[in-house]
Amino acid sequence: MESMGKKKPRRRPRRSFTPEFKAEIVGLCRRGDRSVGQVAKDFELTETAVRDWVKQAEVDAGERNGLTSGEREELAALRRENRRLREDVDILKRATAFFAKETR
Numbered sequence: 177m178e179s180m181g182k183k184k185p186r187r188r189p190r191r192s193f194t195p196e197f198k199a200e201i202v203g204l205c206r207r208g209d210r211s212v213g214q215v216a217k218d219f220e221l222t223e224t225a226v227r228d229w230v231k232q233a234e235v236d237a238g239e240r241n242g243l244t245s246g247e248r249e250e251l252a253a254l255r256r257e258n259r260r261l262r263e264d265v266d267i268l269k270r271a272t273a274f275f276a277k278e279t280r
Contacts, residue, residue: 201226202233 204215216223234240
């Protein structure tokens with residue numbers, strides 16, 4: 177039985193792009209002969225993604241405030257490490273509680 181004729185829109189699979197490709201797209205946008213929207217349309221990209229790439233390039237170049245790409249990578253790595261360390265502490269707490277019960 178169909179669900180009232182409403183179908184979920186199909187999502188495109190998430191694509192990844194090389195830093196060189198992103199730099200080329202940013203360069204086209206900065207040149208100024210085409211708008212961000214037109215560049216996005218020409219390369220079948222979302223306008224939001226292209227705008228984000230341009231903003232990040234401006235941050236990396238020091239033209240705009242924010243976290244640089246290197247800082248973002250470092251922050252992500254630190255968050256992963258922090259999560260792993262918290263899990264390790266949690267495991268040790270449980271093990272301590274288990275062995276404390278066993279020794280009584």
